[in-house]
Amino acid sequence: AQSVTQLGSHVSVSEGALVLLRCNYSSSVPPYLFWYVQYPNQGLQLLLKYTSAATLVKGINGFEAEFKKSETSFHLTKPSAHMSDAAEYFCAVSEVKNNDMRFGAGTRLTVKP
């Protein structure tokens, strides 16, 4: 079964600093990979997705992620953190045949002024 592991349940950065949220996946076939963001008391919003096209994927709000097959990783980055980026971030992997999406445990991002 496919799965993802998010390294670090809590990441804290200063405003303007680099954001790096780590995600490793386990899959026997080329996966579809996603990053979602969740603000308090809200649903999930898609940041970006990888569906076997370009390995460097650009998303909304300045986020991007790079698919590295050799490392089975799909880390999320943003060059300069903003206070509004503070939220919970989830990495997810999806099967080819259906929308059975498996989420990681999440990483809470805190941005300090």
Added chain:
Amino acid sequence: DAGVTQSPTHLIKTRGQHVTLRCSPISGHKSVSWYQQVLGQGPQFIFQYYEKEERGRGNFPDRFSARQFPNYSSELNVNALLLGDSALYLCASSLGGQGAYEQYFGPGTRLTVT
């Protein structure tokens, strides 16, 4: 365009009761998936329906059931509620039933079982 809507937003039930949660997908979307998100954890897949047929089922007991209607809206039913069923229940819709399709999430229904 309206996004995915869910009702109710909150509800409180007693152990042993039954609950029905409702979801309306984005217009034109034919697939609906349900997820359970326990506080402090990532969402867990419960069901996927596409074109009114069950396409996938997660590791949940038979107390959980769902269906999709001809207008593609969906219901999630949970019988014999347990305290552990307290969670945020998320519905997501997508154009198609396969994994490459982007899923759009609703705001969720917060279920509290006492």
